[in-house]
Amino acid sequence: MTERTLDGHVSISDLEKVYDDGAERTTAIKDLSFDIEGGEFATIVGPSGCGKSTLLYLVAGFLDETSGSIEVDGDPIDGPGTDRGVVFQDYALFPWRTVMENVTYGLEEQGYNKEERRSRAQKYIDMMDLSGFENNYPKELSGGMKQRVGLARTLAYDPKILLMDEPFGALDQPLRESLQDQLIDIWGDLDKTVVFVTHDVEEAVYLSDSVMVMTRHPGTKKNVTKVDLDRSQTREEIITSNEFTETKNDVWKSLREETQPEVQP
Amino acid sequence: MSNVSVRSVDAVPAPLLRAGKFLFDWIPLVILTVLWEYASGTAVPAEILPPPTRVVGEIQELIVSGEVYSHLFTSLFRIGVGLGLSIAVGVLLGIGMARLDPVEDFFEVLLALTYPIPKTALVPLAILWLGVGTETAVLIVFLACLLPIVLNAYNAAENVDKNLVWAAKMMGTDGRQLFRKVVIPATIPEILTGVRQAIPIAFIALVSAELIASDEGIGYLILTAGQVGNYPTMFANIVIISAVAFFAVRGYELLRERVLVWT
Numbered sequence: 413m414t415e416r417t418l419d420g421h422v423s424i425s426d427l428e429k430v431y432d433d434g435a436e437r438t439t440a441i442k443d444l445s446f447d448i449e450g451g452e453f454a455t456i457v458g459p460s461g462c463g464k465s466t467l468l469y470l471v472a473g474f475l476d477e478t479s480g481s482i483e484v485d486g487d488p489i490d491g492p493g494t495d496r497g498v499v500f501q502d503y504a505l506f507p508w509r510t511v512m513e514n515v516t517y518g519l520e521e522q523g524y525n526k527e528e529r530r531s532r533a534q535k536y537i538d539m540m541d542l543s544g545f546e547n548n549y550p551k552e553l554s555g556g557m558k559q560r561v562g563l564a565r566t567l568a569y570d571p572k573i574l575l576m577d578e579p580f581g582a583l584d585q586p587l588r589e590s591l592q593d594q595l596i597d598i599w600g601d602l603d604k605t606v607v608f609v610t611h612d613v614e615e616a617v618y619l620s621d622s623v624m625v626m627t628r629h630p631g632t633k634k635n636v637t638k639v640d641l642d643r644s645q646t647r648e649e650i651i652t653s654n655e656f657t658e659t660k661n662d663v664w665k666s667l668r669e670e671t672q673p674e675v676q677p
Numbered sequence: 678m679s680n681v682s683v684r685s686v687d688a689v690p691a692p693l694l695r696a697g698k699f700l701f702d703w704i705p706l707v708i709l710t711v712l713w714e715y716a717s718g719t720a721v722p723a724e725i726l727p728p729p730t731r732v733v734g735e736i737q738e739l740i741v742s743g744e745v746y747s748h749l750f751t752s753l754f755r756i757g758v759g760l761g762l763s764i765a766v767g768v769l770l771g772i773g774m775a776r777l778d779p780v781e782d783f784f785e786v787l788l789a790l791t792y793p794i795p796k797t798a799l800v801p802l803a804i805l806w807l808g809v810g811t812e813t814a815v816l817i818v819f820l821a822c823l824l825p826i827v828l829n830a831y832n833a834a835e836n837v838d839k840n841l842v843w844a845a846k847m848m849g850t851d852g853r854q855l856f857r858k859v860v861i862p863a864t865i866p867e868i869l870t871g872v873r874q875a876i877p878i879a880f881i882a883l884v885s886a887e888l889i890a891s892d893e894g895i896g897y898l899i900l901t902a903g904q905v906g907n908y909p910t911m912f913a914n915i916v917i918i919s920a921v922a923f924f925a926v927r928g929y930e931l932l933r934e935r936v937l938v939w940t
Binding site for chain 1: 939
């Protein structure tokens with residue numbers, strides 16, 4: 413997959429993020445360098461508090477790096493931009509807007525007229541199986557539906573890069589799995605780079621081209637595992653395959669060392 | 678057996694249950710009125726505690742003669758202007774304080790110091806500046822309502838979900854648009870709660886101000902009736918303004934529910 417030369421190449425070098433609240437300086441991320449190819453599905457796993465969400469929000473431009481650089485297709489990022497779209501863990505839907513109005517938000521900002529907005533949004537609403545709920549408010553939806561709205565909202569304005577912060581973390585297993593499969597299908601169709609943060613190793617390996625394990629505090633790159641799965645196979649075939657199990661075990665062991673630092677020599 | 682009783686409650690049709698709850702809600706008021714009717718002329722002389730039946734007759738007379746309307750209109754006008762001003766200023770100030778540090782630093786001490794002052798204590802001063810009449814009453818209502826509205830708007834704007842702001846920014850919203858498209862709608866529920874708190878305060882402040890100094894209004898009617906010992910008229914006006922305040926709050930709540938269908 414990574415041979416394709418698509419837009420949405422993310423290049424991170426010598427990234428450092430220090431939180432300074434005046435009284436205390438906390439280094440969240442240190443000496444972090446890595447590249448994500450355009451069109452790649454890259455997952456970041458790490459122990460909680462390792463700065464993986466911080467990393468995602470730095471790439472999103474919500475936070476400013478202390479030093480180092482983040483470039484998208486060769487240009488350093490300058491704050492949030494519509495080339496990158498975040499899918500939030502807690503959905504972050506606008507509660508005062510209906511499903512349709514949430515999905516059209518980004519298109520509104522890009523100046524599409526009302527008709528274009530509606531027809532484009534409808535495409536993603538249908539893709540996410542939300543037809544019939546266009547005029548519902550977020551409070552009327554289940555968690556899984558809210559996250560599908562979140563995904564539709566971000567896809568609708570067509571960012572090159574999807575930044576996903578444990579998007580399925582709050583959902584139960586069957587729902588997670590069906591959303592994971594939907595995401596893979598969409599990613600296969602839309603040629604987008606995905607940076608996906610999770611703490612679930614199986615999810616990481618199942619979804620990705622590459623899995624980066626981050627060290628515990630301060631967070632930096634520990635290793636990157638390339639994943640080569642046959643996407644034409646069913647979930648069951650993939651999950652029970654030897655490659656999947658071996659890759660999953662490798663990542664799990666590597667992550668395990670970080671979550672249990674006291675047993676390290 | 679216990680199951681049977683549960684089922685029998687379930688079997689009561691919903692409209693009947695609602696009617697039952699309505700009656701239950703009003704029982705304390707009914708009891709108070711009955712006790713009042715009984716006490717008047719027995720425990721307390723009827724001259725200083727006229728019975729509810731007498732007061733109701735007086736209300737009827739005030740309404741039929743039309744005497745009360747111009748005063749009620751004056752009072753409601755003063756409340757409307759005072760409350761309206763406090764909403765306009767309070768929302769701007771509250772949101773401004775939450776979003777801009779200099780605004781917060783500038784007003785924080787002033788607001789903290791003026792908060793505990795009973796606003797009606799300023800009536801004599803206000804009379805000196807503005808004279809007896811509508812301006813003074815409006816000023817007192819405005820000051821009394823301002824703080825609950827400022828505080829609610831401030832809290833709401835301080836606590837706008839950061840992720841909503843980020844979500845809007847990633848889709849290309851910034852600057853004043855961010856204010857209009859995210860901060861304002863996100864704070865509306867709490868602003869409307871502030872207004873809900875301010876409505877009864879407005880009535881309290883207004884009647885208090887009119888009791889101290891005024892030439893018209895319901896407070897003026899209460900005061901003059903009391904001064905000449907016309908207690909039935911005094912009570913009648915108290916009941917009228919209480920009822921108006923009650924319906925103002927109820928009406929407002931219905932309106933708020935319709936505005937906030939999304940909460």
